[in-house]
Amino acid sequence: MTAHHDARGQLRILFVTADRFPPFRPAAKALFAEELPRRGHVIDWLVQAESPNVPAGEQPFAGGTAFVAPLNAGRSRWQRMLRFLQSYVLACRMFTLLRARRYSVLQVKDLYVGGLLAIAAAKLRGVPLFYWLAFPHSEG
Numbered sequence: 001m002t003a004h005h006d007a008r009g010q011l012r013i014l015f016v017t018a019d020r021f022p023p024f025r026p027a028a029k030a031l032f033a034e035e036l037p038r039r040g041h042v043i044d045w046l047v048q049a050e051s052p053n054v055p056a057g058e059q060p061f062a063g064g065t066a067f068v069a070p071l072n073a074g075r076s077r078w079q080r081m082l083r084f085l086q087s088y089v090l091a092c093r094m095f096t097l098l099r100a101r102r103y104s105v106l107q108v109k110d111l112y113v114g115g116l117l118a119i120a121a122a123k124l125r126g127v128p129l130f131y132w133l134a135f136p137h138s139e140g
Contacts, residue, residue: 008030011041011104014097014127015062016118022061022069027134028109044101047092048086067093072120091117098125110134 015032023029024046032043044064049056056070069090072083091114098106098121108118109132122129 010039011036012102013041013043013105013107014103015043015107015109016046016091016111016112016114017108019047020052020071021045021054021066023047023048024050025134026028033062034108034138042104044097046090046097048090065096087111088113090114093122094118095124098122098127103127105130107132108128109133 013032013036015028015030018024019025019028021119023033031069032045035045036043043064045061045064045068048069049071052070052071052073054071056068059066059068069086073088074080074082085093091111094106094114094117097103103125104127106118106122106129108115108129111118113133118129120133121127
């Protein structure tokens with residue numbers, strides 16, 4: 001499977017990450033919000049808001065689009081379970097986006113269940129998948 005480039009050799013990447021929006025982690029921010037867009041590549045983000053104050057929905061970001069899901073910041077057992085379910089629903093949106101837009105690459109960062117869903121979504125749509133485990137969770 002090879003990545004699809006547009007006529008100018010630019011990539012359109014769907015970046016699905018456990019990071020929050022707006023991005024603050026240096027590696028993801030530098031690569032996907034600054035350097036790749038500066039080189040003409042289009043990055044769409046599928047991500048949860050950093051806080052309940054960050055507006056949810058589809059919004060322009062760094063030359064692409066951020067699909068921002070609201071954040072449930074509650075600490076009760078029920079709210080934590082709801083947050084997990086919201087994360088799962090957000091990851092399922094990959095299927096819709098991959099069908100609606102022509103992506104060159106699906107990039108998934110630090111999502112476990114989302115990574116499994118990404119494998120299925122990428123196989124169904126014939127899009128190359130790259131998985132990035134940036135944080136050694138087992139050591140954290």
